[in-house]
Amino acid sequence: MTRIEVQEMHFSYTEQEPILKGINITLDERSTAIIGQNGAGKTTFVKLLKGLLRPMQGKILFDGKDIACMTVAQIAKHIGLVFQNPNDQIFKNNILDEVMFGPINIGMDEQEAKRHSQNALAMVGLSDCEDKNPYDMGLSERKLIAIASVLAMDTDVVIFDEPTIAQDYRGIEKIKKIIRTLKAEGKMVLTITHDMDFVADCFERTIVFAKGKILLDGQTDKVFSKKEELSQAYLEPPHVTQLCNSLGYDKVFLRVEDFVSYVKSKGIENK
Amino acid sequence: MIHKLDPNSKIIYIFVANIAPALIGARMATASFILISIVILTIGKVLHKTAPMLEFSGLILLTVAIIQGIFHQGNTTVAFALGSVVFYKEGLMFALGIALNVINILMSFSILVLTTKPSDMVETFVHMGLSPRLGYVMSSVFQIIPQMTKTMATITDAQRSRGMETEGKLKTRIKAFFPLISPVVMNSLISTKERAIALEVRGFGSKQKKTFLNDLQKTRYDDIFRFVLILILILSIFWRVLIWLK
Numbered sequence: 001m002t003r004i005e006v007q008e009m010h011f012s013y014t015e016q017e018p019i020l021k022g023i024n025i026t027l028d029e030r031s032t033a034i035i036g037q038n039g040a041g042k043t044t045f046v047k048l049l050k051g052l053l054r055p056m057q058g059k060i061l062f063d064g065k066d067i068a069c070m071t072v073a074q075i076a077k078h079i080g081l082v083f084q085n086p087n088d089q090i091f092k093n094n095i096l097d098e099v100m101f102g103p104i105n106i107g108m109d110e111q112e113a114k115r116h117s118q119n120a121l122a123m124v125g126l127s128d129c130e131d132k133n134p135y136d137m138g139l140s141e142r143k144l145i146a147i148a149s150v151l152a153m154d155t156d157v158v159i160f161d162e163p164t165i166a167q168d169y170r171g172i173e174k175i176k177k178i179i180r181t182l183k184a185e186g187k188m189v190l191t192i193t194h195d196m197d198f199v200a201d202c203f204e205r206t207i208v209f210a211k212g213k214i215l216l217d218g219q220t221d222k223v224f225s226k227k228e229e230l231s232q233a234y235l236e237p238p239h240v241t242q243l244c245n246s247l248g249y250d251k252v253f254l255r256v257e258d259f260v261s262y263v264k265s266k267g268i269e270n271k
Numbered sequence: 272m273i274h275k276l277d278p279n280s281k282i283i284y285i286f287v288a289n290i291a292p293a294l295i296g297a298r299m300a301t302a303s304f305i306l307i308s309i310v311i312l313t314i315g316k317v318l319h320k321t322a323p324m325l326e327f328s329g330l331i332l333l334t335v336a337i338i339q340g341i342f343h344q345g346n347t348t349v350a351f352a353l354g355s356v357v358f359y360k361e362g363l364m365f366a367l368g369i370a371l372n373v374i375n376i377l378m379s380f381s382i383l384v385l386t387t388k389p390s391d392m393v394e395t396f397v398h399m400g401l402s403p404r405l406g407y408v409m410s411s412v413f414q415i416i417p418q419m420t421k422t423m424a425t426i427t428d429a430q431r432s433r434g435m436e437t438e439g440k441l442k443t444r445i446k447a448f449f450p451l452i453s454p455v456v457m458n459s460l461i462s463t464k465e466r467a468i469a470l471e472v473r474g475f476g477s478k479q480k481k482t483f484l485n486d487l488q489k490t491r492y493d494d495i496f497r498f499v500l501i502l503i504l505i506l507s508i509f510w511r512v513l514i515w516l517k
Contacts, residue, residue, distance in 0.1 A: 047428070072431045076432060076433060081432045083432070085425070087461070089454060091453035101433060101450070102434055153433070153434065
């Protein structure tokens with residue numbers, strides 16, 4: 001089972017401005033959402049996990065091993081990170097080649113890489129355009145290509161940075177399905193996002209970052225029940241949670257379906 | 272204080288600092304302008320930034336001194352000898368003249384370049400009649416370079432995340448070249464197109480006469496500075512005429 005332990009981690013880009021101030025956390029197999037205001041240190045945090053940045057103080061242990069003694073390329077075998085902007089990584093003029101780049105880099109042979117890449121493309125629903133040029137596709141498809149290119153590396157941990165941006169309803173549903181599949185495969189999934197409905201729908205655990213520290217950490221429904229701390233971090237609970245709050249329900253609802261079935265069984269007046 | 276001077280005044284300074292010594296025709300004049308430039312750069316707290324430029328041109332000027340010192344055409348008076356290599360006074364003086372001129376030009380331009388924000392400089396040029404299109408090209412260079420550095424860093428991160436080694440042997444680095452450079456080029460092409468549209472939407476290509484967001488700000492110091500400069504120029508012209516009349 002995969003575990004990432006972060007111990008007393010500090011980080012800053014410049015001396016005057018600390019970005020992360022003493023992070024202690026253990027990440028496990030639960031699918032986890034990382035939320036927080038812009039500039040709270042979320043992206044910096046995942047870059048540190050990936051070894052792209054190195055902590056000033058403190059340690060990151062991946063399955064008990066300190067990642068300080070691994071290179072970025074070595075870490076890449078275990079932890080995959082999908083960047084926000086797909087244009088920062090696409091360079092081949094054929095989708096399959098683009099997706100196969102990562103697997104080959106981490107030492108898979110041609111056939112294995114191809115098999116994994118085709119699976120990954122099937123997962124994001126782009127199997128029928130393997131030979132197309134990624135630049136002929138729209139932004140939302142290119143985001144899916146970027147996701148596939150990381151999934152194909154078959155890492156134990158998959159981190160998404162803002163996967164739902166530029167996706168329509170169908171795209172978001174596709175991403176939700178991908179996350180559930182990964183979870184079922186026993187992989188650790190971390191996601192940075194601003195989309196609270198997406199968090200409520202898809203993630204068991206939620207971590208709230210505020211001003212370089214972890215403000216809240218726990219089961220998603222518990223986190224969303226803490227109104228005061230959330231507003232401190234300038235966050236709003238999912239829409240349905242807000243609605244039920246205004247209606248005066250004590251129970252916390254995260255999904256529309258849950259609320260609907262609750263009302264259907266108990267009747268609208270019965271709180 | 273120097274930073275607040277109108278770029279126009281600095282341009283006038285460059286003009287006077289290079290024309291007046293030529294009119295007066297004495298090395299002392301060039302030397303004094305170098306001194307004035309150094310004083311102005313010190314007040315502006317940017318003197319240390321001229322060091323790399325001076326080091327580079329110093330190297331070239333040194334070779335000039337050696338070659339002219341040995342081979343200058345009018346060499347007659349021996350200055351000193353290093354073994355069998357003889358240096359002549361005339362050649363060395365000629366080289367000194369060149370050195371003073373070069374340093375004078377460098378220093379006077381440094382005042383403009385080092386104490387003026389690039390965007391202000393471009394705006395002044397446009398005020399003076401440079402086409403706004405060319406002005407935009409000039410100022411966008413200053414914006415695009417830091418932006419490209421940033422994109423480059425993100426792209427490197429993205430490719431390293433996909434297990435690509437970017438450090439180590441030459442072969443690894445060559446292999447890393449395409450995955451890094453292609454997204455940079457593609458991103459630049461895309462952003463150039465978007466930039467062009469964004470500019471056009473805001474009337475960049477309009478044929479109307481354009482107004483300026485910032486007026487040129489002339490202070491009292493500018494007036495004094497310019498007055499002194501023009502005075503020096505007139506005096507040196509006077510001096511030249513006197514020599515001719517003699």
